Amino acid sequence: MKNSALRFERFWAPVWVLVALVLRLVYVSTLPDHVLYSDERDHYQLAVSLAQGQGYELEADRPTAVRPPGYPLFLALCYRLGLHSLPALRMVQAGVGAATVWLLYVLISTVFSNRRWALATLAMGAVYPYFIYLPGAMLATTWFSFLLILSVFCLCRSQKENSPYALAMAGVSAGLAVLTVPTMLVLVLMTVLWFLRRRMPWRSIMSYIIAVAVVLAPWLYRNATTLGLINICSTGGYNFWLGNNPNSQIDLPCSLEPPPALREKLHSAVSEHQVDRIYLFEALGYIAQDPAAFAGRTLNKALFFWRLDPSPVTKAYIRQGALITWVGSLSFAGLLVLAILGALSLPASARPLRALWVLYSLAFTFVYALTIVKVRFRLPLDHLIVAFSAYGFSRVWQWLCEQRFVRRCMGCEGKSFFKLETDADWSQGLIEREKLV
16 A cells, blocks of 8 residues: 555656656746846846846946846856846746655655645646746746745755754755845744744754855855945835835836926935935835825735736736636635635644744835835745645545545445555554544
């Protein structure tokens, strides 16, 4: 029986990885050979500049930090490997997207020793519509999602094996993720809080923090010495201004133009750092003028972060009609219901992962509620939602198998049905059931 289950997994796991890759490749192959967003143009231009040895510049001899460096560095590496065209880069991203759901499968099957849950996660991640569309845009989300899940995998592995090397690798992955999406720094702080909650020794906590710092240090030094900026990028103030301007719309924040008075201040600025500070203090002025409006706007953005349907904020690669809205709404709503069920019924060995996801979700919701909010900012967290949903689905399936009429229809009456508990959790489950009797 065990050998049969192992053969089943060894057959279907590669099949679902292949399905994930093919679906993403088919989608990106339908896209035009150009980009739509200004972010995409900047990312590609910075990558080409890096690959050609001209530095991190959008204009000749003008170093910049308007975009975080992690994603352009990834694209520059692909460019140096001969992948110059947009279709080729999108295909690489399709591979990264498939690798991310495969990494989730490895996390659950090896760290939590639950192959059925792992296989269900892989299957759901392979066909989740948002994950299929994501590699089509030359935005940081696909690469960031991979780095985030890699960091979570290393964190969970370090808990299981008490390995300092896994913790260091988690820190390196988290540092690269911060360079890709700077708000990841808040998740690093949440990870430290997670360590403290689990009463990890300070030596282990410091190894993680030092690994993150080592990755960030060269870029921070470059920004401080070249631009006078002690930050990952120079657009934090601008995003804060967009998110707190009383004239901005939650779903269309980037459509706002600076008023004439602000434009004059910006023209007088002599550096990116000064521009960022001007936007920051303008936003703080809006908040001081009407704190109640700021509180209401922040709450609305927090709710918007978890909206069910897609929310493209500019012209998109996929025209959002009724069909796309319904597909997005139903897929995420279904996942969310199953995720709640799965998260509440996780085995003891997987509950630290639930705690980590809760901390990450609260932190991201808070940070983006203060600035600008888009559904794609949430998508990296959706990978863990998919994992919890898969467990919830497995629990529902188990319950169905326990019903006599279902087992009779399936022709398995009198036979044992599969159990979700791992070998490590089985004895604890028996003890808990004994207490209830």
